[in-house]
Amino acid sequence: MRTEGRAKRLPRAVRERQIMDAAVDVFSRLGFHAASMDEISDVAGISKPMLYAYLGSKEELFATCIRREATRMIEAIATGVEPDQEPDVQLWSGLRAFFGFVGENRASWQVLHRQASSQGGPFAAELADMRGRAVSLVAALLTQSTKAPATTLEAESLAAALVGAGESLADWWLDHPEEPAGVVAARLMNLVWMGFGDLVDGNVWHPPSRR
Amino acid sequence: MRTEGRAKRLPRAVRERQIMDAAVDVFSRLGFHAASMDEISDVAGISKPMLYAYLGSKEELFATCIRREATRMIEAIATGVEPDQEPDVQLWSGLRAFFGFVGENRASWQVLHRQASSQGGPFAAELADMRGRAVSLVAALLTQSTKAPATTLEAESLAAALVGAGESLADWWLDHPEEPAGVVAARLMNLVWMGFGDLVDGNVWHPPSRR
DNA sequence: CCTGGTACCTACTCGCGAGTAAGACTACTG
DNA sequence: CAGTAGTCTTACTCGCGAGTAGGTACCAGG
Numbered sequence: 001m002r003t004e005g006r007a008k009r010l011p012r013a014v015r016e017r018q019i020m021d022a023a024v025d026v027f028s029r030l031g032f033h034a035a036s037m038d039e040i041s042d043v044a045g046i047s048k049p050m051l052y053a054y055l056g057s058k059e060e061l062f063a064t065c066i067r068r069e070a071t072r073m074i075e076a077i078a079t080g081v082e083p084d085q086e087p088d089v090q091l092w093s094g095l096r097a098f099f100g101f102v103g104e105n106r107a108s109w110q111v112l113h114r115q116a117s118s119q120g121g122p123f124a125a126e127l128a129d130m131r132g133r134a135v136s137l138v139a140a141l142l143t144q145s146t147k148a149p150a151t152t153l154e155a156e157s158l159a160a161a162l163v164g165a166g167e168s169l170a171d172w173w174l175d176h177p178e179e180p181a182g183v184v185a186a187r188l189m190n191l192v193w194m195g196f197g198d199l200v201d202g203n204v205w206h207p208p209s210r211r
Numbered sequence: 212m213r214t215e216g217r218a219k220r221l222p223r224a225v226r227e228r229q230i231m232d233a234a235v236d237v238f239s240r241l242g243f244h245a246a247s248m249d250e251i252s253d254v255a256g257i258s259k260p261m262l263y264a265y266l267g268s269k270e271e272l273f274a275t276c277i278r279r280e281a282t283r284m285i286e287a288i289a290t291g292v293e294p295d296q297e298p299d300v301q302l303w304s305g306l307r308a309f310f311g312f313v314g315e316n317r318a319s320w321q322v323l324h325r326q327a328s329s330q331g332g333p334f335a336a337e338l339a340d341m342r343g344r345a346v347s348l349v350a351a352l353l354t355q356s357t358k359a360p361a362t363t364l365e366a367e368s369l370a371a372a373l374v375g376a377g378e379s380l381a382d383w384w385l386d387h388p389e390e391p392a393g394v395v396a397a398r399l400m401n402l403v404w405m406g407f408g409d410l411v412d413g414n415v416w417h418p419p420s421r422r
Numbered sequence: 423c424c425t426g427g428t429a430c431c432t433a434c435t436c437g438c439g440a441g442t443a444a445g446a447c448t449a450c451t452g
Numbered sequence: 453c454a455g456t457a458g459t460c461t462t463a464c465t466c467g468c469g470a471g472t473a474g475g476t477a478c479c480a481g482g
Binding site: 217220247248249259260263268269 | 448
Binding site: 007011015046047048049050053 | 428429430431
């Protein structure tokens with residue numbers, strides 16, 4: 001990057017998008033601390049003072065990245081999930097949307113999951129918010145469909161486990177990108193819906209054939 | 212820490228243990244980058260050159276921490292699991308051992324899970340090794356007990372999801388420490404053995420009453 | 423053509439933290 | 453009571469990266 005001399009004049013909004021894209025890229029590859037403002041400005045194709053003029057300090061920039069990517073992801077999932085369906089179908093559509101997003105936005109996922117969570121302070125809070133939304137969605141799904149009345153704590157911890165399983169499987173997927181998203185999603189669906197107990201007996205969950 | 216002037220003379224082995232303990236503590240609280248060698252030496256109650264004399268560079272020190280804590284953890288689980296038992300009992304004993312360890316070694320867990328995995332390079336590899344051992348253990352358990360012959364990839368990804376669920380639930384537990392380890396372990400056991408499908412119908416897994 | 427305003431740049435300051443040189447203190451060994 | 457081996461310290465160097473001061477190119481409207 002940054003071979004030509006001076007950057008072309010561009011309206012502020014466009015520049016800001018470029019910078020954000022560059023920042024997500026660099027943060028995802030290097031992590032918050034190891035990423036330098038010099039490198040980000042370099043990848044963005046501008047000079048350092050522009051970074052500060054537009055997006056403020058390094059911490060502000062990082063927080064902005066988290067917020068933008070988290071919002072994109074939440075929206076992708078919210079759009080994908082089909083309400084007013086049976087619980088298993090709701091879960092299935094949610095999982096598909098999640099893995100679909102991760103597959104097409106690896107860098108975003110890296111930043112959100114690996115970087116944000118390992119930084120202390122306000123960043124973790126930023127992420128905890130997103131995660132909390134996912135967890136309570138699942139917890140609500142579980143609570144409303146279960147027959148045995150579960151405590152809030154129970155539902156919440158189960159949801160945390162499920163969300164964590166999804167995150168982890170997504171990480172695993174990064175190392176095995178040859179698998180299609182649908183297959184990975186189906187595996188997780190089987191694990192959390194059927195359980196090992198059924199799986200070892202050969203009982204498998206299948207998506208509904210039509211809708 | 213570090214109020215008195217000069218530290219008492221101690222044999223090398225003892226000092227090294229002190230330093231390692233201090234390093235795990237600081238790394239777990241601050242993360243690899245934010246942790247400074249000055250602070251570690253301060254907490255350990257000695258001066259910085261001693262750090263370098265005994266444990267080498269910052270990266271070497273961190274890697275040594277990872278290795279030590281990972282080994283302690285693997286051993287705790289290996290000791291806890293009961294082979295020659297039914298698959299569900301094996302899994303159950305493994306989960307109990309895992310949550311037991313995390314409960315009594317929060318700092319170790321923080322370092323292993325949060326810090327090591329978010330640092331690139333050799334640290335991630337160090338951790339991937341430990342994680343790989345856990346994953347293949349579970350994968351073997353699953354493969355040998357399943358009736359439908361599953362592919363390696365399938366077993367491995369399911370195991371990754373399970374291990375991830377455990378890691379995530381352990382993280383959740385850090386924020387809800389009032390819950391006893393056994394209860395948390397039982398929740399995960401139910402999720403992965405029974406599955407939501409059974410749980411919403413009120414079917415629950417119980418540990419065998421005697422042994 | 424001049425006058426401003428805004429996007430953009432080069433070239434710094436400055437603190438923080440990894441790593442080290444050189445020496446002081448302690449304790450055992452003959 | 454040396455001598456010496458290993459523990460421990462103070463007090464530095466030095467590079468890297470966050471953040472900035474001050475100036476340059478480019479585009480309006482007059």
